[in-house]
Amino acid sequence: MSNPLDQFTPLLDAEWMAATLQRYLPECLAGDWQVTGCEIQHPRYKTYRLAENRERSFLSLVYHLQGRKLPSSIADQRILYARAYLGQRSHQAFAEAQASGKKAIHLAELGMVGWRFPDDPAMPWLAELMDSRRIPELGQQTVSSIEIVNYRPEIRCTARYRFAAENTEPERVVYGKTYADERGKTVHDQLSILQKQFQSNLGFVMPKALAYDLEHRTVWLEGLQGQMLTELDFATTLAENIPALVNALAVFHQLTPPSLPAITLPQHLLEWCKKAEKLSNAYPAIQPVLSVLLSELQQNRPEVDMLGLIHGDFHIDQLLVLPNGRLALFDYDELALGDPLQDLANFAADLYNYPYPVATIDQLVRQLFTAYSAAKQGQADPQRFAWHLRGQLLTRAYRTFIQQKSAAEQRIADFIALALRPWPLAG
Template sequence: MNNPLDQFAPLLDAERMAATLQRHLPECLAGDWQVTGCEIQHPRYKTYRLAENRERSFLSLVYHLQGRQLPSSIADQRILYARAYLGRRSHQAFAEAQTSGEKVIHLAELGMVGWRFPDDPAMPWLAQLMDSRRIPELGKQPPSAIEIVNYRPEIRCTARYRFVASEAEPARVVYGKTYADERGQTIYDNLRALQGQSQSAAAFVMPEALAYAADHRTLWLEGLQGQALAELDFAAGVAEKIPALVNAVAAFHQFAPPSLTVVTLQQQLQEWRKKVDKLSHAYPSIQPALTSLLTELQQNLPELEMPGLIHGDFHIDQLLVLPDGHLALFDYDELALGDPLQDLANFAADLYNYPYAVAAIDQLVMQLFTAYSAANQGHIDPQRFAWHLRGQLLTRAYRTFIQQKSAAPQRVAEFIALALRPWPLAG
C-alpha cells in the first residue's frame, strides 16, 4: 500500500484543515458556526513496521479552532480531538465509540472520528472542571476566566483558573491538572515530600500542591507569577541564568527521593534501539547514520553506581523566572530514580529545538556542563554526559517523526547529525 504518511499529510496542514472542517463539521453545515482559523497540536502518528499491518496506521491530533457563532458573529474558540484512519476503519472506530456511550462525531469523508472538548473518551469528568460551580476545591469566589493551558487527549489536561482581586483576597491563579488515571495522587504526594526539603536559597521554587481531588482525578496547584525562561533573550538572558539554574538542579538532585521507579541506562538504551528501528524504516536514506549512532550508544554504555532523584522531563519550558530572580520548576509527572546527567542532557538537547545558531547553542551546552561539573566538585564524567546527550538528541528526532512536525525528514536528519558529532565533551 502507499505510504500512510502521504495519505495523512493533508490533515496536518492547518490552513487547509480550516477550510476542510468548515465543509464537514455538523455545526458548520447547520449554519451555527464558522471556522476562521486553525492550529494543530500534539499530532501522534502510530505506525507499524510490517507491511501487512500498515493499514492499521492512524493519526491522532488536536485542532484548536478559531471561529464565530452565527448569526451573532461572536468570536469563539473550540477544540476538536480527532483520530484519522485508513480505508473504512473510521466506521468501525465510530461504531465502537458509540457503543461505549461516548459523545463522538464521524467525519466519514475524512476517515476521521472526533470529540469536541470537553468531551474526552478517557476523561469524562472534564466537563465538570470547566464549570467552576461544581469544583469545591476552588472555594466560593468564582474564577474570572478558565483557560486551557495544555490538553493531551486521553492523557491529561491542564487548566488555568484566574481570580480577580477582591476586598477579601488578592488576585491569584490556580492550576487544575487532571489525568486519565490516578497518577495525580502520586504526584501530589511526591511534590509535598520534596517541598518539605526545599530550604536552600539556591533551590528551585516549587508550586504549592493545594489538594488532590480523587473524584475527578485532579491535582490543584497554586500559580506563580513570573517570566518564562524560554522568553528571555537566548544568548544573553538564558546564558545569564545558567549558574542559578545549575545550582538549583544540583540541589534538586541531592533531595532524598520518595519511593520512585528506577530508570536504568540499559532501559534507556533499549528504548533508543526501538526508536532507531522505526526511524530506519521511515527514512531509509539516513539508516547508515542511525546505525552508526546506535553502535556508538551500545559500545559506550556507561556505568551508574548509584541512581538519584531526577526530574525526568527537565527542559527550558518548565522554568519560570520569578520577580525576585529565583527560578521556579514545574511539572513533576516524570519523577524517577536515575542518572542525574539525564536531566542535564535532556535540557541541553531541547535547546537545539530553538531557531538559533548551532554554535550559540553549543556554547550554552558547554557552559551548562562546566557549571554543573563545578557544582559537583568536578566529579562528572564528560563521556557519560555526551552519551546521554546523544540519546536525547535521538529522542528529539523520533518525536519530530511521530509528531510529523514541519519539514520532519530534514529535522530528523539534522538531529541525528548533531548526535553523531565528535563532541568536545567526550574528549
C-alpha cells in the same frame, strides 16, 4: 502498502483543515458556526514496526479552531480532538465509540473520528472541571476565567483558574491538572514530600500542592507569578541564568526521593533501539547513519554507581523566572530514580529545537556542563553526559517524526548528525 503518511499529510495543513472542517463539521453544515482559523497542536503519528501491521497506523491531533457563532457573528474558539485512520477503519472506530457511549462525531470523508472539547473519551469529567461552581476545592472566591494551558487528549489537561481580587482576598491563580489515570494522586504525594525537605535559596521554587480531587482525578497547584524563560531573550537570558539553573538542578538532585520507578541505562538503550527502527522504516535513506549511532551508543554505554532523583522531563519550557530572580520548576509527572546527567542532557538536547545557530547552542551546552560539573565538585563524567546527549538527540529526531513537524525528514537527519559529533564539542 504505500507510506501511510501520504494520506495523513493534508490533515497537518492548518489552512487546508480550516477550509475542510468548514465543509464537514456538523455545526458548520447546520449554519450555526463558521471556522475562521485553525492551529494544530500535539500531532502524534502511531506507527508499527512490523510491515503487516502498518495498515493499523493512525494520526491523532488537536485542532484549536477560531470561529464565530451564527447569525450573531460573536467570536468563538473551540477545540476538536481527532483521530485519523487508514482506509475505512474510521467506521469501525466510530462504531466502537458509539457503543461505549462516548460523544464522538464521524467525519467519514476525512477518515476521522472526533471529540469536541471538553468531551474526551478517557476523561468524561472534564466538562465538570470547566464549571467552577462544581469544584469545592476552589473555595468561595469567584473564578473570573478558566483558560486551557495544555490539553493532551486521553492523557491530561491543565487549566488555569484566575480569581479576581475580592474584598480582602487578593488576585490569585490556581492550576488544575487532571489525568486520565490516577497519576495525579502520585504527583500530589511526591511533590508534597519534596516540598517538606529543606531547600536553600539555591534550589528551585516548586508550586505548592494544594489538594488532590479523587472524583475528578485532578491535582490542584498554587499558581506562581513570573515570566517563562523562553519568553525572554533566549540566548542572553539563558546564559545569564546558567549558574542559578545548574546550582538549583544540583540541589534538586540531592533531595531524598520518595518511592519512584527506576530508569536504568540499559532501559534507555532499548527504547532508543525501538525509536531508531521506526525511523529507519519511515526514512530508509538515514538507516546507515542510525546504525552507526546505535552502534556507538551500545559500545560506549557507561556505568552508573548510584541512581538518584531526576526530574525526568527537564527542559527550558518548565522554568519560570520569578520577580525575585529565582527559578521555579514545574511538571513533576516524570519523576524517577535515574542518572542525574539525564536531566542535564535532556535540557541540552532540547535547546537544539530553537532557531539559533548551532554554534550558539553548542556554546550554551558547553557552559551548562562546565557549570554543572563545578556545582558537583567535578563529579560529572563528560563521557556519560555525551552518551545521554546523543540518546536525547535521537529522541528529538523520533519526536519530530511522530509529531510530523515541518521538513521532518531533514530535521531528523540534522538531529542524527548532531548526535554523531564527538564530545567535547569543538570550540
